[in-house]
Amino acid sequence: MAETKIKKKRAYHHGDLRGQLLSAAGNLLEEHGPDGFSMSDACRLAGVSTAAPYRHFANKQDLLLEVAKDGLQRLGAQMEENASKHDRGTVRSISAIGRAYVDFAIREPHTFRLMFSTRSHSGRIEELREVGRASYGVLLREVARYLGEPDITETVTRASFPLWTQVHGLSFLAIDGKLEVTSFPVDIDESILIATERLLPPAATAKA
Amino acid sequence: MAETKIKKKRAYHHGDLRGQLLSAAGNLLEEHGPDGFSMSDACRLAGVSTAAPYRHFANKQDLLLEVAKDGLQRLGAQMEENASKHDRGTVRSISAIGRAYVDFAIREPHTFRLMFSTRSHSGRIEELREVGRASYGVLLREVARYLGEPDITETVTRASFPLWTQVHGLSFLAIDGKLEVTSFPVDIDESILIATERLLPPAATAKA
DNA sequence: CTAACTATGTTATTGTTGCTAACATATGTT
DNA sequence: AACATATGTTAGCAACAATAACATAGTTAG
Numbered sequence: 307m308a309e310t311k312i313k314k315k316r317a318y319h320h321g322d323l324r325g326q327l328l329s330a331a332g333n334l335l336e337e338h339g340p341d342g343f344s345m346s347d348a349c350r351l352a353g354v355s356t357a358a359p360y361r362h363f364a365n366k367q368d369l370l371l372e373v374a375k376d377g378l379q380r381l382g383a384q385m386e387e388n389a390s391k392h393d394r395g396t397v398r399s400i401s402a403i404g405r406a407y408v409d410f411a412i413r414e415p416h417t418f419r420l421m422f423s424t425r426s427h428s429g430r431i432e433e434l435r436e437v438g439r440a441s442y443g444v445l446l447r448e449v450a451r452y453l454g455e456p457d458i459t460e461t462v463t464r465a466s467f468p469l470w471t472q473v474h475g476l477s478f479l480a481i482d483g484k485l486e487v488t489s490f491p492v493d494i495d496e497s498i499l500i501a502t503e504r505l506l507p508p509a510a511t512a513k514a
Numbered sequence: 515m516a517e518t519k520i521k522k523k524r525a526y527h528h529g530d531l532r533g534q535l536l537s538a539a540g541n542l543l544e545e546h547g548p549d550g551f552s553m554s555d556a557c558r559l560a561g562v563s564t565a566a567p568y569r570h571f572a573n574k575q576d577l578l579l580e581v582a583k584d585g586l587q588r589l590g591a592q593m594e595e596n597a598s599k600h601d602r603g604t605v606r607s608i609s610a611i612g613r614a615y616v617d618f619a620i621r622e623p624h625t626f627r628l629m630f631s632t633r634s635h636s637g638r639i640e641e642l643r644e645v646g647r648a649s650y651g652v653l654l655r656e657v658a659r660y661l662g663e664p665d666i667t668e669t670v671t672r673a674s675f676p677l678w679t680q681v682h683g684l685s686f687l688a689i690d691g692k693l694e695v696t697s698f699p700v701d702i703d704e705s706i707l708i709a710t711e712r713l714l715p716p717a718a719t720a721k722a
Numbered sequence: 723c724t725a726a727c728t729a730t731g732t733t734a735t736t737g738t739t740g741c742t743a744a745c746a747t748a749t750g751t752t
Numbered sequence: 753a754a755c756a757t758a759t760g761t762t763a764g765c766a767a768c769a770a771t772a773a774c775a776t777a778g779t780t781a782g
Contacts, residue, residue, distance in 0.1 A: 323730080323731085345769060346768060356768085357772095358730075360770070419631075422686065467705075471687060475679040497679070501713065554738075563760070565762080566759080574739095723782105724782090725782080727778100729779090732775065734771105736769105740765105742764085743765100744762090746759100749757080751754100751755085751757095752753100
């Protein structure tokens with residue numbers, strides 16, 4: 307009875323529809339891919355009419371933009387956490403950041419693609435870029451420590467970019483099933499570690 | 515009059531609808547992105563009814579699969595041509611292959627994404643992989659020459675994979691506008707050249 | 723306390739799309 | 753010339769994104 311009452315109280319106004327739609331969108335995106343994902347499905351999953359989302363999001367793109375933003379934020383947090391498990395400013399801590407990157411891609415490939423696809427988030431791309439920059443900052447700071455630079459100097463950005471490039475490429479190859487076509491088993495950790503060592507310039511303070 | 519007659523002759527049966535649809539699809543894909551691309555638009559562009567394409571392609575995915583296959587083929591050809599402009603089996607010829615890769619991505623970003631997205635080409639993915647393997651072979655053979663290996667040995671595939679990873683990552687970063695967010699101008703040629711030098715193991719026959 | 727306001731939900735509707743079915747017309751084979 | 757096949761058309765369906773008009777809940781002012 308009490309339950310029914312609560313249910314009825316929450317029957318019309320939903321409580322946290324925005325949050326539930328975001329969560330539903332994330333799940334559906336990963337489950338069925340960007341083409342298989344529909345607003346209608348998200349509504350069904352949230353138990354709400356197909357017009358409801360438009361009180362919270364301008365359109366489909368807008369909803370997916372939020373999913374992407376959330377993904378970028380979680381990626382940054384994971385990178386930071388991974389780095390913190392090693393001595394800071396070392397090849398290992400930098401590699402750990404790369405590992406977080408690739409792991410995220412493998413765990414949520416469709417979200418990952420969305421996070422980096424310029425397409426369709428027209429208008430509010432700058433928001434996405436902002437979150438992206440923040441997450442990229444985790445790598446930049448780590449490389450700065452490694453190089454003994456006091457700040458994010460151009461030396462730091464120049465050294466970081468090839469590393470980003472490498473893990474970005476590895477991520478895409480991984481989620482597109484190209485790690486199984488190579489006639490040898492690709493060890494992700496080893497790949498990142500070796501590439502980091504080779505691509506990084508020697509550190510000022512040589513703490514390997 | 516003769517023209518009218520010809521026109522009438524070609525009014526119903528189209529001549530090369532399949533080819534024109536592929537070409538229209540490629541253009542529309544690049545112009546409006548994968549979401550903006552519709553069968554209907556392709557039909558309008560080819561001057562044909564919306565049911566016509568289904569005599570030539572099972573569905574939209576199937577059409578796009580062919581676009582992707584064509585892209586992979588052209589990529590392979592371009593890689594080969596770029597390599598042929600340098601001494602074979604050198605860092606320069608290998609870098610030139612990478613340059614062809616990134617150039618293709620920049621020139622046809624949406625086709626490029628399609629070429630490597632496992633999504634949606636369900637069923638006939640293996641065809642795509644086959645063409646992909648053929649194009650990848652261009653790099654493998656070049657690295658084999660560089661290493662002085664007589665064949666595509668595991669040494670060759672192990673050495674090639676990081677190179678692929680790097681240019682693949684660079685391509686995606688480029689088409690997603692990440693080369694302008696780096697606080698320094700990224701020189702693509704230089705990036706590829708340096709990365710190739712650093713990632714490649716030393717050659718048996720040291721012809722730099 | 724209640725009236726007005728705002729936020730957030732609903733149903734009904736529209737235009738577009740991918741695709742199929744039923745039908746029409748060319749082309750090629752015998 | 754008759755038939756089979758390939759390739760086009762029109763008509764129509766169901767799914768979808770989005771909007772409009774309406775309904776209800778929560779919030780605030782008097």
